[in-house]
Amino acid sequence: MKKKSCNRAMEAIESLGDTKHRRHGWLFLRRHVRRCSDCGVYLTRMDSVIEALAEIQRVSAPDELLEAVMDCLCSRLLHESPTVEESSHGHRGLLVLAGAAGLGVAVAIALTVRRHIIGKTATKRLPRSASHESSGLEALKSGVCG
Amino acid sequence: MTPRRLSRDGREEARLVVRCRQGEVEAFAALVEEYQDGVYRVIYRMVGDREEARDLAQEAFIRALEGLGTFNVRKPFRPWMCRIAANVAIDYLRRQDHPNDVPLEAVFDVGAGREPPVSGSDGPESAALSREVSDIVWRELLRLQVNWRAAIVLHHMEGMSYSEIGDILGVPRNTAKTWAHRAKGELCRSLEGVI
Numbered sequence: 001m002k003k004k005s006c007n008r009a010m011e012a013i014e015s016l017g018d019t020k021h022r023r024h025g026w027l028f029l030r031r032h033v034r035r036c037s038d039c040g041v042y043l044t045r046m047d048s049v050i051e052a053l054a055e056i057q058r059v060s061a062p063d064e065l066l067e068a069v070m071d072c073l074c075s076r077l078l079h080e081s082p083t084v085e086e087s088s089h090g091h092r093g094l095l096v097l098a099g100a101a102g103l104g105v106a107v108a109i110a111l112t113v114r115r116h117i118i119g120k121t122a123t124k125r126l127p128r129s130a131s132h133e134s135s136g137l138e139a140l141k142s143g144v145c146g
Numbered sequence: 147m148t149p150r151r152l153s154r155d156g157r158e159e160a161r162l163v164v165r166c167r168q169g170e171v172e173a174f175a176a177l178v179e180e181y182q183d184g185v186y187r188v189i190y191r192m193v194g195d196r197e198e199a200r201d202l203a204q205e206a207f208i209r210a211l212e213g214l215g216t217f218n219v220r221k222p223f224r225p226w227m228c229r230i231a232a233n234v235a236i237d238y239l240r241r242q243d244h245p246n247d248v249p250l251e252a253v254f255d256v257g258a259g260r261e262p263p264v265s266g267s268d269g270p271e272s273a274a275l276s277r278e279v280s281d282i283v284w285r286e287l288l289r290l291q292v293n294w295r296a297a298i299v300l301h302h303m304e305g306m307s308y309s310e311i312g313d314i315l316g317v318p319r320n321t322a323k324t325w326a327h328r329a330k331g332e333l334c335r336s337l338e339g340v341i
Contacts, residue, residue: 045337056287061186065204069182072204
């Protein structure tokens, strides 16, 4: 009999911190821990755990995260840009040249864009992508590397 | 189902997303700036290592940018971004040989991310106990198996519902709830002898 009510108490204790907690569950728990010290200890520990979880808060992102994300974006765009080379076998040499030139331009534009963003000096609108629903990366790629 | 009306901030976010889809880099930078703390926090709590969290946060934003075309601008951006951050952290942990190893940083720098205790009527002994409990809970949290850890971090620290967590982890709502409860039970056991 006691074990059954202890199981119910354990369930109620483990659901502490959930958004919904039924009133009759609380009342049962309060009554139960008065006469069951084991569950009372478990309740105290659970209370401490929930309090500790709430205290592990407010970690802020490192200051350079934004810059790192934009660097990462630029390097991704630059890494993906020479795919033209692979798309055709006919004018391979020409495409390699065009790819290299494009890469150079992309590097210059990407660095400029990055400088503008980090410095927040001016609003730079890149050309619209073909599809409004295309991914942001494609849109930025067409703007930066296109 | 009628879409929920967005708050003023939500409408501003939606505008940023639209501008971002149109290739405006500043809009993307603004989204990163707005959400960097939240994204970093979710990932740090999952992996327990600041350097890894920084790299993974970068990855999360790039992944978000790649998937921006699928985002429904009528819905709030935060849960969507939080979901990506959680998935990036979970993918990372699942790739690890020993995902339950506590990073050295978490061993030596325990409680670094914790809020300072509020000075009040509690004495120094109580504050010391509270610090010890927090440190133990933080270390044990990082020892939990990935799914349990994700469930407890996302529910208790990020305020996500079990349905949302279930979606992220690819399990039914009740399974996510069970995992969070078991995780809490495990954390309680770690306090045996302390409390």
